[in-house]
Amino acid sequence: MIEVSHLSKKYGTRPAIEDLSFTVGDGQIFGLLGPNGAGKSTIMNILTGYLAPTSGEVKVAGFSLPEEAQQAKACVGYLPEQPPLYPEMTVQEYLDFAAELKGVKKKAERKEQVLKAARRTGLEDVLPRLIRSLSKGYRQRVGIAQALLGSPKLIILDEPTVGLDPAQVIGIRKLIQELGRTHTVILSSHILSEVQAVCSQVLILSKGRLVAVGAPDALGDSFDTSSCLRVTVLGDGKAVLRAVGAVPGICKAEIVSESDGQVTFTAESRDSTDHRAAVSRALTKAGCTVLELTAESRSLEDVFLALTERGPAQTTEGEEEDE
Amino acid sequence: MIAIFKREVRSCFHGMIGFVLTAFMLAAAAIYFVALNLGYGLTDFGYYTLCRTIFVLLLYIPVLTMRSFAEERRTRTDQLLLTSPVSVWGIVLGKFFALCVIFALPCIADAVMILVLAALGATGTATLANFAALLCYYLMGCAAIAIGVFLSSLTENQIIAAVAGIAALLVAYMMPSLRNLFTTGSAVALALFTVIAAVLSVAAGLRTRSFTLGCLLFAGCCVALTALFLLQSSWLTEAFSAVLSGLCLFSPFEEFVNSSFSIPTLVYYLTVTVLFLFFTAQGLEKRRWN
DSSP: OEEEEEEEEEETTEEEEEEEEEEEOTTOEEEEEOSTTSSHHHHHHHHTTSSOOSEEEEEETTEEETTTHHHHHHTEEEEOSSOOOOTTSBHHHHHHHHHHHTTOOOHHHHHHHHHHHHHHHTOGGGTTSBGGGSOHHHHHHHHHHHHHTTOOSEEEEESTTTTOOHHHHHHHHHHHHHHHHHSEEEEEESOHHHHHHHOSEEEEEETTEEEEEEOHHHHHHHTOOSEEEEEEEESOHHHHHHHHHTSTTEEEEEEEEEETTEEEEEEEESSOOOOHHHHHHHHHHTTOEEEEEEEEOOOHHHHHHHHHHHOGGGSOHHHHHHO | OHHHHHHHHHHHHHSSHHHHHHHHHHHHHHHHIIIIIITTTOOOHIIIIIGGGHHHHHHHHHHHHTHHHHHHHHTTTHHHHHTSSOOHHHHHHHHHHHHHHHHHHHHHHHHHHHHHHHHTTOOHHHHHHHHHHHHHHHHHHHHHHHHHHHHHTTOSOHHHHHHHHHHHHHHHHHHHHHHHHSOOOHHHHHHHHHHHHHHHHHHHHHHHTOHHHHHHHHHHHHHHHHHHHHHOHHHHHHHHHHHHHHTOSSHHHHHHHHSOOOHHHHHHHHHHHHHHHHHHHHHHHHHHHO
C-alpha cells in the first residue's frame, strides 16, 4: 500500500526526516511511534500530499507523490493532529461537504456514506448539531468520520486519542481495530500502550530517523539481549545476595524491599539465558524459601526509551554503514 | 471545486458578514442612485452611482476576502482541502468564484436600478452604456477580489489580511495622484527597476534553490538596465510610467465610464484577476515545498 524510500524533508535548513525507508502492506495497522518532534506528523503530511518531500520516493497505492498526487489522495482518508473542522457547520453539513470534496458526486450516495460513517463513529445523535457546540471527544470522532468518507483504501490518523477521556480512548481504539479489518490504517502516537494494543507493525522514530521497525512483540524480543529476574524469598537479605551473586551469569543483584524476613530483589544477567532454575537451586541451598520467581520481559516501553535515548546511529550495523 | 464553492457561499451567510456587506454596498449605491440619478433625473448610472461607490469597495473587498485562506490556515482546515483529491487551482477557483457570486448580489441590485432608469425613460443606448459600465465595475471588483484572496493566502491572521487588502487597494485608488509625485526622471526609473530586478532575482533564486541562478539573473538585469539608461533613457521613463499606470486599478473603470466601451479595460481586469489567482495558487504550492 505504501512504499517509502530514502525520504528526507527539510524545513528550511533544519532536517525533519532523514533518509527514511519503509513499506506498509495491505490490511495492516501500522504505528508510527516516537517522542514529540520525531517527525511523525511530517511523515503523515507527506503521505497525504499536504507536504512535498525534499528528496526520496513515496508511493501510495501505486501512485507516486507528488507527481500523481490527486490519484493518491483519492485513496487516502486523513485525520490530522487537529481535526480540520468548520465550527459554524452542523455535523451533517460538514460530513456532506467532506464527502463531496472527496469526489462522491451523487447526493444519495453521499447521504448513505455520511450515515454509514456517522454510525461507525457513534455520531448519529449529533448529526444536526453545530460542530462548535460539540465536546472534544465528539469533534475527534467527526474528524475520524470525515477520514472514512469516499471509501479510502488507506486511513491515516495522527494521534487520534489525544485529549480524550479513558472511555473515549477505548472506543476509538476499538474503532481503529475494526477499521483495520477493512482498511490499511496508519496511526501515530507517543503513547506506547496504544500502539502495543492496536498495531500489527510499529516503526519507531527518533529525531527524524528510523530506529526500529517490526511487530510490537518481536521488537521487544529482538532487543531483549539482557534478562532480569524478580524474586521474593524468605530469608536474610545479605545471605540472599551472596547466594545469588555466586550464580554464574548473574551480573547484578539488588534488593527492592525487605520486611518481616521477606526479601524481594532483582537479578540481572548480560545474556538472554534463562537463569531461573540456577537461582532457585542456589537460594534453596542457602536455606531460603522461594515465594515468587518471575522473569521480566522487556516491554515496548523499554525498547522505545532505549532506542530513542540512544539515538539512531547505534541501532543496527546497516545504519552505521550508511553514516 | 464545486464543494468548496458551495461551502464558501454558505459560510458567508451562516453568520452576519454576507448580509452586512451586501447591505453596506446596497446602501451606498442606493444613496447615490436616489440622490443623483432619481433626484436630478440623470441617466448615467456608471458615472453618478458606480464611480462614486468605488471608495466603498476599498472596505468591502478586503473584508469579504480576508477570511478566504487566512481562516483556513488558522483553523488548520486547509489540511482537509489540500489533502483531498482537488487540485490547488480547484481550491483557489472554488473560493474565488464563491466570492464573485457574493459580490454579484449588490451588482444584481445595481442592474435593477438600471432597469428602473430605463422604465423611467432612459434611452436604449444609455441603458446599454449603463449595463456595460456595470459589467466593467463587476470585473474590476473581481480583480480586487483576486488581490484580496492572494493577500489572505499570505497570512494566518484575518486582520492582517484585511489591513493589507485595504492598504493595497488604497494605494491603487490613490495611484493616479501619487503618479504625479514621481516626476519622470530616468534615474528614479533605473533605481526602481533595479529594485524590481533584485526582488525577482531573489524570488527566482529561492524558487529554484540556486544561488548562482539568482546572481546571474540579477547581473543580467543590471547590465540590460544600465545599457538602456545609457543608450535609450526615455524608454526607461516610459516603462516606469507604464508600471505606475498598471497599478491604478480603478482609473481604467473611470475612463471606461467617461468615454465609451473599451475592450482593453475589460482585458486589463481579467489579466489582473488571472495574475493574482496564479500567484495565490503558486503561493499555496510553494508552502507545500518549504
